[in-house]
Amino acid sequence: MRFDAIDAVLFDMDETLIYHTRSFKDIARESYERYAAELKPVTFEEYWTTLWGKATDLWFMMIDGVLPGEEARRYTFINTLRALDADPELGPRLIEHTDARMLESTHVMDDAFAVMNQMREAGLRLGIVTNGYSCIQRMKIDHHKLNGHVDFTIVSEEVGAHKPEPAIFDAAVAQAACKPERILFVGDTLENDFLGARNAGLEAVLIDHDATRADSPIEEGRYIRRLTELLPMLGLA
Ligand SMILES: [Mg+2]
Known part of the structure; x- marks a missing residue:
């Protein structure tokens, strides 16, 4: 042509x-392992299933113009932690860890x-x-x-x-x-x-x-x- x-x-x-050389799930696993002590007794599968569900929900809230992307992204992690009875204060550290791994990959x-x-x-x-x-x-x-x-x-x-x-x-x-x-x-x-x-x-x-x-x-x-x-x-x- x-x-x-x-x-x-x-x-x-x-x-x-x-x-990208790594998937979101692969990076989520590393973030989970890094903060496993604080996430206990949540298992990786519970963490991943919840995170993926929130990621999807909040993505569509950005798509529909309900939330700015940065907030949608923040609440993907904060609401995951809340749903799992874990400390929402861990959210910013999970985001920072995830972003760094994503850029590296x-x-x-x-x-x-x-x-x-x-x-x-x-x-x-x-x-x-x-x-x-x-x-x-x-x-x-x-x-x-x-x-x-x-x-x-x-x-x-x-x-x-x-x-x-x-x-x-x-x-x-x-x-x-x-x-x-x-x-x-x-x-x-x-x-x-x-x-x-x-x-x-x-x-x-x-x-x-x-x-x-x-x-x-x-x-x-x-x-x-x-x-x-x-x-x-x-x-x-
Ligand atoms: Mg493409």
């Missing part, structure tokens, strides 16, 4: 520009900066469009200094719309300052990224670093395994 009239490239962040894709630099040298406008809590996504953006490689970053909580909703793509189109059909969106999920972008009138490519979505129902030539594959598609290789 060759895209001949692209002025801007937008990237999803998680599992597109950066990858995220890494920039090997080819990301080189690909982005080459695109910018060619005059393309670049952006990041990511779903999530502002506090967490901004922490990752800052930690990996992604801001220095793109023209703008959009976190869904901040615009009150989340992929695949058209409103977040519209916000990105406005920042890209060009027509939607001249924007290429690159992301790793079919629904949120690929179909969301196509539905909003953007061009799109599905990236699949771990080769788990090779059978995705998408148009020929729009499936890639590595970011470098974008360069020839844009006539830059």
